[in-house]
Amino acid sequence: MTTTAVSGVWAPTTTPTRPALAAEAVGTLPVASYARRSKRAAGDGQGATINIADQHAQNREYAARHFPGAPVVEYDDNMSAWNPDVFREGWEDLLTDARAGQFRAVVGRYPDRLTRQPEQGEALLSACRRGRAELHTTSAGPVESALAVRILWAVAAEESDQKSKRMTDHHRRLADAGGFHGGRRRFGYDADMTHTLTAEFCATAEGKGYAPEADYLTDAAARVLSGESLNAVCKRWNAAGITTPTGKAWRSPNLGKLLRGPHLAGVRVHHTGHGDAGNCSAECHTTAATWPAVFDADTHESLVRFLGDPSRVVSGFKGIRKHALSGLLRCAICGGPMYGRATRLKSGPAYICREGQHTQAPTARVDETVRALVVERLAAVDAAGVFVAPVDAERANARAAERLALTDNRRATVTDVMLAPADKAAALAAIDARVLELDAEAAAEDDAGRLPMRVLEGLTGVPADVVGARFDALPFDRQRAVIAVLGVPVLARASRRGVGLPFEPERVTIRWADGPA
Numbered sequence: 362m363t364t365t366a367v368s369g370v371w372a373p374t375t376t377p378t379r380p381a382l383a384a385e386a387v388g389t390l391p392v393a394s395y396a397r398r399s400k401r402a403a404g405d406g407q408g409a410t411i412n413i414a415d416q417h418a419q420n421r422e423y424a425a426r427h428f429p430g431a432p433v434v435e436y437d438d439n440m441s442a443w444n445p446d447v448f449r450e451g452w453e454d455l456l457t458d459a460r461a462g463q464f465r466a467v468v469g470r471y472p473d474r475l476t477r478q479p480e481q482g483e484a485l486l487s488a489c490r491r492g493r494a495e496l497h498t499t500s501a502g503p504v505e506s507a508l509a510v511r512i513l514w515a516v517a518a519e520e521s522d523q524k525s526k527r528m529t530d531h532h533r534r535l536a537d538a539g540g541f542h543g544g545r546r547r548f549g550y551d552a553d554m555t556h557t558l559t560a561e562f563c564a565t566a567e568g569k570g571y572a573p574e575a576d577y578l579t580d581a582a583a584r585v586l587s588g589e590s591l592n593a594v595c596k597r598w599n600a601a602g603i604t605t606p607t608g609k610a611w612r613s614p615n616l617g618k619l620l621r622g623p624h625l626a627g628v629r630v631h632h633t634g635h636g637d638a639g640n641c642s643a644e645c646h647t648t649a650a651t652w653p654a655v656f657d658a659d660t661h662e663s664l665v666r667f668l669g670d671p672s673r674v675v676s677g678f679k680g681i682r683k684h685a686l687s688g689l690l691r692c693a694i695c696g697g698p699m700y701g702r703a704t705r706l707k708s709g710p711a712y713i714c715r716e717g718q719h720t721q722a723p724t725a726r727v728d729e730t731v732r733a734l735v736v737e738r739l740a741a742v743d744a745a746g747v748f749v750a751p752v753d754a755e756r757a758n759a760r761a762a763e764r765l766a767l768t769d770n771r772r773a774t775v776t777d778v779m780l781a782p783a784d785k786a787a788a789l790a791a792i793d794a795r796v797l798e799l800d801a802e803a804a805a806e807d808d809a810g811r812l813p814m815r816v817l818e819g820l821t822g823v824p825a826d827v828v829g830a831r832f833d834a835l836p837f838d839r840q841r842a843v844i845a846v847l848g849v850p851v852l853a854r855a856s857r858r859g860v861g862l863p864f865e866p867e868r869v870t871i872r873w874a875d876g877p878a
Contacts, residue, residue: 588842
């Protein structure tokens with residue numbers, strides 16, 4: 362809201378306690394100008410903005426003709442006047458000041474610029490009567506008939522209701538057809554969502570001017586699923602000058618939300634009511650989109666589960682790690698995590714047991730020892746590796762049997778004519794919910810088997826010197842993910858003969874995830 366005295370010296374008092382106005386001062390009262398931004402329909406379907414500044418200019422011109430010498434105070438909002446749940450600060454301030462008798466008149470461009478809700482219109486009429494202010498519109502002059510303006514507000518409300526219904530029906534039909542609902546350009550796609558922005562497309566005349574954002578997304582998905590953090594990917598993108606469609610730098614929450622977006626898998630989701638893609642109800646539905654997908658369905662589902670898993674070792678960390686094994690290294694005495702901390706020792710920072718001073722050791726020497734053990738371990742297995750999580754055959758068979766029983770139960774429930782409709786719907790909903798739980802459990806087990814292979818990709822089945830070079834070239838958090846997949850590093854207490862002597866590498870062991878020592 363702006364309140365500006367255009368001519369004369371006057372400012373409204375919007376505090377709860379206002380000074381009483383002297384009767385002789387009524388002639389010097391200002392005129393209130395109210396404006397609201399909106400769009401006017403046009404033949405091209407694009408519409409035109411009804412500018413706030415233009416409305417105020419017309420209102421000032423009108424006030425100068427009808428109330429010569431009176432100052433003009435401006436109130437405005439950039440919000441809907443149709444939705445009763447929207448709070449318009451400028452409108453509420455206008456009503457408050459009008460009730461207090463602060464104005465000689467209230468002027469708006471059209472009745473529907475003031476409001477499109479009859480209830481709010483009644484509030485304005487009441488405020489003007491109480492404050493003895495005239496109500497004017499520049500399109501029709503003074504409002505002499507309350508009935509006439511009430512009819513206009515009712516017509517405006519009905520017009521908005523009909524527009525809302527038409528737009529809702531339009532978007533429903535668009536969603537059923539899998540079409541793009543419009544809005545700003547999505548990262549990875551051109552403006553019309555007809556092409557993914559791959560390097561191949563960007564090399565064409567049609568794709569000229571775009572960056573290969575789809576390739577960036579594919580690379581980011583592979584990095585995240587292989588253990589690299591969202592923050593590391595954002596830093597990589599920002600350093601390379603890759604920005605959001607609005608030209609802003611990337612942040613990990615934005616990137617995580619983007620990677621989980623169903624549109625990247627070629628899925629159109631229509632949300633009704635709540636508008637929250639992560640909290641869909643039965644009213645929300647999905648369909649195959651008309652635009653091409655960036656990810657296949659398996660990759661998208663893995664990203665959704667992986668990024669939504671709170672137990673992720675790397676991506677859940679929100680600070681800046683300085684020590685590679687902080688939180689991963691375990692104390693051999695209490696089994697608790699150890700973290701790198703600054704010390705006064707000549708050897709510098711040390712890993713210290715969180716639960717107590719059970720043991721500690723210089724971070725550099727422990728990192729060096731763990732790195733050697735990891736490289737040796739990676740070089741000792743073939744490309745297939747021994748790190749694939751074993752399948753729980755017994756649980757898988759039980760899950761398949763339960764799913765088959767649920768399918769039979771559902772079929773019997775659908776054909777049961779003795780069940781009341783409400784009971785049948787509740788039974789079917791319970792069956793479907795359990796099927797979804799079983800599917801999610803199977804998918805999680807599948808991810809658990811594939812995740813180690815993603816993390817270790819390119820590090821197994823090659824000579825030790827190659828493994829070492831590749832491991833050292835990995836980003837910091839990817840190295841942590843590799844260590845976490847392979848096993849749990851453990852630091853033992855120093856032996857008596859080692860107290861005060863150089864670090865003993867034998868104090869560091871790794872409990873390998875696949876069992877063999």
